Amino acid sequence: MYDDSERKCHPLLQGERDEEYKNGSFSSAEMATLSSICDVIVQPLPLNSLDDHGNKVEESIRSFSTASGSQYPIPNKVVHLLKTRAFLEAVMVVKLVLTLLSTRLGTLLLSGTLCLSHKWPYVHNFSEIPLDKREKIVQKWFEHRFLTPIRLGFVFIKTLCLLVFFTQVDKKANNPAWEAIGYHVDINEEHPKKEQNKRPLQKGMVEIMKETDQTLVHSLLQKGLDVTEELKENICRIKCDVVIIGSGCGGGVAAAILAKSGKKVVVLEKGNYFTQTDYSKLEGPSLDQLYESGGILPTLDGKVMIQAGSTVGGGSAVNWSACIKTPQSLRKEWAEEYHIKLYESHEYTSAMNKVCERIGVTEKCTKEGFQNQVLRKGCQNLGLKVDSVPQNASENHHCGTCCYGCRSGDKKGTDSTWLVDAVDHGAVIITGCKAKKFMVTRNQNGKKRRKKCLGVIAQVLNDKILKRLHIEAKVTISACGSLLTPPLMISSGLKNPNIGRNLHLHPVAMAWGYFPEGETDDLTGKSYEGGILTSVHKPGSDETYILEVPALGPGCFAGLTPWVSGQDLKERMLKYSRTAHVFSLVKDRGSGEVTSAGRISYKFSKFDNENIKKGLRQALRVLIAAGAVAVGTQRSDGQRLKCKGTSKEEIEEFLETVDAVPGPMSMVKDWNIYCSAHQMGSCRMGKSEKEGAVDENGESWEAEGLYVCDASILPSAVGVNPMITIQSTAYCLAERIADIFR
Numbered sequence: 001m002y003d004d005s006e007r008k009c010h011p012l013l014q015g016e017r018d019e020e021y022k023n024g025s026f027s028s029a030e031m032a033t034l035s036s037i038c039d040v041i042v043q044p045l046p047l048n049s050l051d052d053h054g055n056k057v058e059e060s061i062r063s064f065s066t067a068s069g070s071q072y073p074i075p076n077k078v079v080h081l082l083k084t085r086a087f088l089e090a091v092m093v094v095k096l097v098l099t100l101l102s103t104r105l106g107t108l109l110l111s112g113t114l115c116l117s118h119k120w121p122y123v124h125n126f127s128e129i130p131l132d133k134r135e136k137i138v139q140k141w142f143e144h145r146f147l148t149p150i151r152l153g154f155v156f157i158k159t160l161c162l163l164v165f166f167t168q169v170d171k172k173a174n175n176p177a178w179e180a181i182g183y184h185v186d187i188n189e190e191h192p193k194k195e196q197n198k199r200p201l202q203k204g205m206v207e208i209m210k211e212t213d214q215t216l217v218h219s220l221l222q223k224g225l226d227v228t229e230e231l232k233e234n235i236c237r238i239k240c241d242v243v244i245i246g247s248g249c250g251g252g253v254a255a256a257i258l259a260k261s262g263k264k265v266v267v268l269e270k271g272n273y274f275t276q277t278d279y280s281k282l283e284g285p286s287l288d289q290l291y292e293s294g295g296i297l298p299t300l301d302g303k304v305m306i307q308a309g310s311t312v313g314g315g316s317a318v319n320w321s322a323c324i325k326t327p328q329s330l331r332k333e334w335a336e337e338y339h340i341k342l343y344e345s346h347e348y349t350s351a352m353n354k355v356c357e358r359i360g361v362t363e364k365c366t367k368e369g370f371q372n373q374v375l376r377k378g379c380q381n382l383g384l385k386v387d388s389v390p391q392n393a394s395e396n397h398h399c400g401t402c403c404y405g406c407r408s409g410d411k412k413g414t415d416s417t418w419l420v421d422a423v424d425h426g427a428v429i430i431t432g433c434k435a436k437k438f439m440v441t442r443n444q445n446g447k448k449r450r451k452k453c454l455g456v457i458a459q460v461l462n463d464k465i466l467k468r469l470h471i472e473a474k475v476t477i478s479a480c481g482s483l484l485t486p487p488l489m490i491s492s493g494l495k496n497p498n499i500g501r502n503l504h505l506h507p508v509a510m511a512w513g514y515f516p517e518g519e520t521d522d523l524t525g526k527s528y529e530g531g532i533l534t535s536v537h538k539p540g541s542d543e544t545y546i547l548e549v550p551a552l553g554p555g556c557f558a559g560l561t562p563w564v565s566g567q568d569l570k571e572r573m574l575k576y577s578r579t580a581h582v583f584s585l586v587k588d589r590g591s592g593e594v595t596s597a598g599r600i601s602y603k604f605s606k607f608d609n610e611n612i613k614k615g616l617r618q619a620l621r622v623l624i625a626a627g628a629v630a631v632g633t634q635r636s637d638g639q640r641l642k643c644k645g646t647s648k649e650e651i652e653e654f655l656e657t658v659d660a661v662p663g664p665m666s667m668v669k670d671w672n673i674y675c676s677a678h679q680m681g682s683c684r685m686g687k688s689e690k691e692g693a694v695d696e697n698g699e700s701w702e703a704e705g706l707y708v709c710d711a712s713i714l715p716s717a718v719g720v721n722p723m724i725t726i727q728s729t730a731y732c733l734a735e736r737i738a739d740i741f742r
């Protein structure tokens, strides 16, 4: 257990909150209904219901079996997440479900005869119905083929309830369910590598959350910035050569290259700055503080759960360290089909080499974790190619929690590489600072572009500071990532039709396999231990899927697990530490749109569905070949197969039933939720303003002096983990911008 005085992590990453959770716009009746739905999702079971076949049941399992999702503050935290993280329609469908089920008539409408009894008043509210009947009602709605918005409301409640239940922690950073599911987090684990410099970016850092109206200007002046204050308008005006919005893969590289070229660079980052000594390894607080929308970012139809980083270092601070160079075939495609000659140039090859060198890419880790062992063993047993995945970390890096920030300090995100170079050359990073609008005017000389960008207006994310920042710069670079660069450009009045379109997600379908301790001794460790993504199966150039393994903490694992009954969910979670996931990632031809923050629509193409199906079936074959005793998919009906003693024919028969099923909003009985951690293409490069939002130098076709240096400019989906491609592209564009300056 942890003694608070010893706690060594950032308060924001510790998790527990003292203040009461308010219920917002939900009435007490609706809160009672929500609690009774959470009571179904995480269901109190009879004491010996999770018996391990008569063996002595550990006390932790007994208390896990009786635990309920209705326990305070779980429903209240669900409401808090809905209010703070969900898009409007999600809140509306949940509100509709709760309002209806809080009345007898509404419950009758949604539940039919299951809400009737012989006792007065004969028709009951949902929260008054016995648990077994409530479970039947929820099961019915999960497979209801009509009124699918109502089903989506139940799906959102299920996902949030499970995420909260398995990620909430007490003041000692403990969760009562973790012992039962075999999960353990030691937040006080010493850093194997004594960090040389506690906060390597400090000398260039202005952290808005630590400033006040009285201190901000002084802090900015101290960093050598040209700052003037306009008291009447409450504006703090900063002048610099280059302002970069976003400190992730693209922004970090651009900041380093341009600062090194002698330019005064200001980086705006809406997230906060955390270093290895701040990270807690706690899933809940880390999702909340280090991820866009707290890690809860579904597409508008609920079909894809999206994750993107939002902290200093952006995605590179939370990603899984896979460093795969841009495939030669893709470089050829981008050069020939999209006419982006950069990608067939030596300039780009050289940039990739410099990027790999700067972020310390190593070829092969010394020891693989459980899930990567499963992938490797299954591929080898099937005679499939399986490669090691280069990492931007040392070869003996096995922290396993890079997805919550690398506490070992071994992973080389932009926060410990490119941004360090930038501040070493005078760059200033302003955190907790959200760009709201580019300052765009008509271009007087009108030579290059109709408009000209003069800089950016930013909001400080600290309600104790009333000032707004106006940053004037010769060059403005948007590096907000594919989900947020387009909304920023659109809210600044830019109209190029490619802005916010052609969004690619690399959709991921997950398969799982269970490997009981002691039954497959060659597969050691637990699902959440060791290097996250160190092996990959790439079937071949004509295929457009790859197989890899994910990092899933208990909350995300449970949130993605199909819920078929309270008993089944708890039985599945008891197997958490020895359940391996293998995902199939598709180089998508389908695409989506993101024209305002947090509102993402996306459509799978027929081609993508075919490849998802192929990849998912192959993932299941790999899991079976690795020796899983049971395998399954994330399909809503809990699609699975017991493998022991199953014949090849039975396996193939099962695989025939595996498909790329639609999402929860589609009018089908069985649906699936996919995932995405790679977003790209929503402001793609093009050889004309018809074909792209920016030109081959990354400059907006509409506004002179406005550039984009993030994944949004990529012409299409990459097909492999994109970090090297993004950083190398940013490297080339920043060098070109520096040349323009020269």
Ligand SMILES: Cc1cc2nc3c(=O)[nH]c(=O)nc-3n(C[C@H](O)[C@H](O)[C@H](O)COP(=O)(O)OP(=O)(O)OC[C@H]3O[C@@H](n4cnc5c(N)ncnc54)[C@H](O)[C@@H]3O)c2cc1C
Residues within 6 Å of the ligand: 245, 246, 247, 248, 249, 250, 251, 268, 269, 270, 271, 307, 308, 309, 310, 311, 312, 313, 314, 315, 316, 318, 319, 320, 321, 322, 323, 324, 403, 433, 434, 435, 436, 479, 480, 481, 482, 484, 485, 488, 533, 677, 678, 679, 709, 710, 711, 712, 720, 721, 722, 723, 724, 726
């Ligand atoms: C969980 C996860 C695992 C991944 N694993 C890998 C991997 O192993 N290998 C790999 O190659 N790729 C991986 N990726 C993908 C890779 O990290 C991303 O593709 C990459 O980080 C995208 O770079 P970017 O520059 O486009 O944006 P990001 O790196 O996302 O950076 C954008 C930054 O801009 C900030 N921002 C946005 N809007 C504003 C605003 N208005 N004002 C101020 N700041 C703003 C955001 O807070 C964020 O910090 C992973 C991604 C995730 C989420």
Ligand SMILES: CCCCCCCCCCCCCCCC=O
Residues within 6 Å of the ligand: 159, 163, 295, 296, 305, 306, 307, 320, 322, 508, 533, 550, 555, 556, 559, 560, 585, 675, 676, 677, 678, 721, 722
């Ligand atoms: C509340 C449940 C949210 C669950 C989201 C889980 C998202 C996992 C992302 C899986 C995609 C992996 C893509 C490859 C990442 C490495 O490059």
